[in-house]
Amino acid sequence: MNLKWTAALAACVMLASPSGAETVVVTAAQMVDVLAGREVAKPQITIVNGRITAVGHQGDAIPEGAKRIDLGERTMLPGLIDMHVHLTGDPHFSGYTGLEFTDNFWTVVGVANAKRTLEAGFTTVRNVGSANYDDVALKQGIERGYIAGPRIVPATYALGSTGGHCDATEFPPSITTSTVNIANSPDEYRALVRKVHKYGAEVIKVCMTGGVLSKGDSVGAQQLSYEEIKAIVDEAHMLGLRVAVHAHGTAGINDALRAGVDTVEHASLADEESFKLAKSHGAWFDMDIYNDDYILAEGAKNGMFAESLAKEKMVGLKQRQTFRAAHAAGVKMLFGTDGGVYPNGDNARQFAKMVEWGMTPLEAIQASTKSAAEALDKTADVGAIAVGRYGDIVAVDGDPLRDVRLLEHPSFVMKGGDVVKRP
Incomplete structure (x- = not known):
């Protein structure tokens, strides 16, 4: 087929597509x-x-x-929207058990989890952290029809500080680990925002405080300075990107809100000042209040670190109490589950927890539809x-x-x- 005929045929197809x-x-x-x-x-x-x-x-x-x-x-x-997933995560391999696999094993896990999540009714997800730009790969594969899955808003790597929640803290100094997502100054963080945006990030994820699953840190301890998170927010907003901040501890939550972050993930130890800051800045709380049940029931048999289980026991109930207080205070709330910390595909189990801890069924549904679309700036879609x-x-x-x-x-x-x- 010559080029002239190919072009003519393509034009005919484009003209015919509306009626067909x-x-x-x-x-x-x-x-x-x-x-x-x-x-x-x-x-x-x-x-x-x-x-x-x-x-x-x-x-x-x-x-x-x-x-x-x-x-x-x-x-x-x-179609439902989950604002906090890790499609390439599988909680059955916790602690050190995930080291049995090659790096690209997790991409394959992501393919299976994407299909499972879609079939569970979640047609859009925000993937807030994956290695090797795997969430971008999944998004490209789904959009081109190679695999089944939801629409993905990718963050690529979650950004963090040396020794923090998003660093690899499980190993001795003799083992070198990747630091492609690690920075330690405002300028370094600005550069990281530009880098992950270059390779497909549509939202910036930041680890502002310690976490449950990270080894060697306190769940509530602040890990970025105000100047660092402000640099991230300013750079991201200049590029037209929103910022999601992992934050359990009060001080880290409040500094992140003062800096202008768009969503606070977990928000476990937020206080009355946090609620006021969130409301005045128009920020959303995205609280994963179901997975405490899964972690405490299944974490030990999955190889989860003992200190992680201890941290979950400390923070899980408090997070649910904070959820109830934040909702009562009028903070804008989203549906985000931390899929990957529990099995992806079970996302909808969180609805009942949101109702148990203060929402009406309609409010819980709106958190995963109307509100989520607003927080994604995708109300046209x-x-x-x-x-x-x-x-x-x-x-x-x-x-x-x-x-x-x-x-x-x-x-x-x-x-x-x-x-x-x-x-």
């Missing part, structure tokens, strides 16, 4: 309208070429030739069943506003108009 675009009409008994905060009876959703073109009611006109999907007595919701957004739909057998645990077992999942899971 696939049209899908989805109906159900009811729909959770997360924008209006109510349920709608007998909805009818029209999706053309992956995007929603009409949100109406059964009985409205249906485009000629449309493919019809009737979900019967089920309730449909927008995801987070609601609304005209113009992707045809991302989840359906459950029953009413999730009465029993939020129904979301743990979705019977139908659609991403961009394509059916991922059927009843």
Whole structure:
């Protein structure tokens, strides 16, 4: 085929695509309208070429030739969003047990976890930390159709300080470990922000305090100075990126908020000042209040360090109490689970915990849809069943506003108009 004919054929395909675009009409008994905060009876959703073109009611006109999907007595919701996952993590290999594998083993783990997460109803995730730019690789593979998975907002490496939560602290000095994500001054952090952005980061993740799973640090101890986190935030915002900060300890949380971070991950020991700072700066709390159950039940048998289990016992209940207090204080809240610390695909188990600790089912659902889309700055694309957004739909057998645990077992999942899971 000569070049002239190839170009002509391509032009014909582009011209034909609007009229030949696939049209899908989805109906159900009811729909959770997360924008209006109510349920709608007998909805009818029209999706053309992956995007929603009409949100109406059964009985409205249906485009000629449309493919019809009737979900019967089920309730449909927008595709869910998890704002804190590690798709390349597997909690069954904790502590030193992960050293049995080659570096690229974790990419393969990510392929399996991406599929599992999507089938669980999470059509968008924010991956806040992975080695070797694996989350970018997964995103590229999903977007090009090689593997199944959710839309990914990648952070690439989580940035941290020498000896901190995001450094490798498990080894003696004789073993050299990678420091590609480690910095120790404002200028060094500015350079790291530019580097990870260059290689695909769409959000910047920073380890501001110690953590549960890191060895040799205090879970609440601050690990970056105010000047360092301010440099990161300024650089990221200049590049149009948002900043997610891992922070358990009070001082680190509050310095990060003063510096202008966009989301605080974990936020376990936040206090009243933290709540005031978050509200005044418009920041979100993204609190993983389910995985305490998994860590304490399964961590020891998975090889988790004894000190990590001790730290979780110290901070887990306090984090849930902080969640309740932050919600009551009016702090903006997100749905983020730390998938990878517990098995990816079980993300929806957190909904029940959010309700147990103060939210209504609707608020918990909005945290993983409407609010998450706002925090991602992607309200044109995801987070609601609304005209113009992707045809991302989840359906459950029953009413999730009465029993939020129904979301743990979705019977139908659609991403961009394509059916991922059927009843």
